[in-house]
Amino acid sequence: MKIGIFDSGLGGLLVTKRIIKELPEYDYVYLGDTKRVPYGNRSVDTVYEFLKESLNFLYKKNCKMVVVACNTASAEGIDRIRKEYLPKHWPDRKVLGILVPTIEKVVENKGLKRIGVLATPGTVISNKYPQEFRKANKKIKVFQQEAPLLVPLIENGGVKWVKPILKEYVEKLMRHKVQAIILGCTHYPILKKEIRELVGKDIIVFSQDELIAQRLKKYLFNKDEVRTKLHKKGTREFMVTDMTKSFKKHAQDWFGSKIKLKLVKL
Ligand code: DGL
Numbered sequence: 001m002k003i004g005i006f007d008s009g010l011g012g013l014l015v016t017k018r019i020i021k022e023l024p025e026y027d028y029v030y031l032g033d034t035k036r037v038p039y040g041n042r043s044v045d046t047v048y049e050f051l052k053e054s055l056n057f058l059y060k061k062n063c064k065m066v067v068v069a070c071n072t073a074s075a076e077g078i079d080r081i082r083k084e085y086l087p088k089h090w091p092d093r094k095v096l097g098i099l100v101p102t103i104e105k106v107v108e109n110k111g112l113k114r115i116g117v118l119a120t121p122g123t124v125i126s127n128k129y130p131q132e133f134r135k136a137n138k139k140i141k142v143f144q145q146e147a148p149l150l151v152p153l154i155e156n157g158g159v160k161w162v163k164p165i166l167k168e169y170v171e172k173l174m175r176h177k178v179q180a181i182i183l184g185c186t187h188y189p190i191l192k193k194e195i196r197e198l199v200g201k202d203i204i205v206f207s208q209d210e211l212i213a214q215r216l217k218k219y220l221f222n223k224d225e226v227r228t229k230l231h232k233k234g235t236r237e238f239m240v241t242d243m244t245k246s247f248k249k250h251a252q253d254w255f256g257s258k259i260k261l262k263l264v265k266l
Contacts, residue, residue, distance in 0.1 A: 040120025
């Protein structure tokens, strides 16, 4: 069986690249729902429906587990998927969201008590980051900042104009005297250099592309029932629900090497 990686679009290729580098032996199927991206400003019910369809597709492709790289889908949909959907339709399959592994990594830094989260409006409204942090460590205060303009700018080749907008979002978090900022969206690793420059050396920036592979490794190590079912042929498939020239370019830029996208219907 395979490992599925799901994102609303192609930003998830940034974490996929690191996962494959760290765990090259497994078989991977990436699905980017490019037809319906962005998820970040949609309603909770819509994101849940989209996630459900995408997971169903990946499980049919023989994925034993799916990593949901998309923060919005993880925040808004995974709890309900685990409670309502998996037990009924795919009781032997697993889903791993991106929020909990991120939080587990952050709380390893014992001194951190004030954390900022930069994310899409959907992720912020779900309040899932503060809720999960409370479960991990009640003493940690979480401050969220929605950044609705960042994904559209990145998607449309506007990174060179991002600085003033980014500055405004980041400064709002810094006013809360945060000690660390989580880049809570698949696309933000692209901006991590700019963000690190803006916040300076004293604030830690957690970028999911730098932490997810290690967390997945740990997850597989602890979950015999998943690991033992995985094939090790090193195959990779990259699927999208819509194909354009710009999607092809993003895929190559963000994955860092040429990949062949396959157009699929969910
Ligand atoms: N993948 C989304 C996330 O990580 C960003 C793009 C979108 O809004 O769909 O939140």
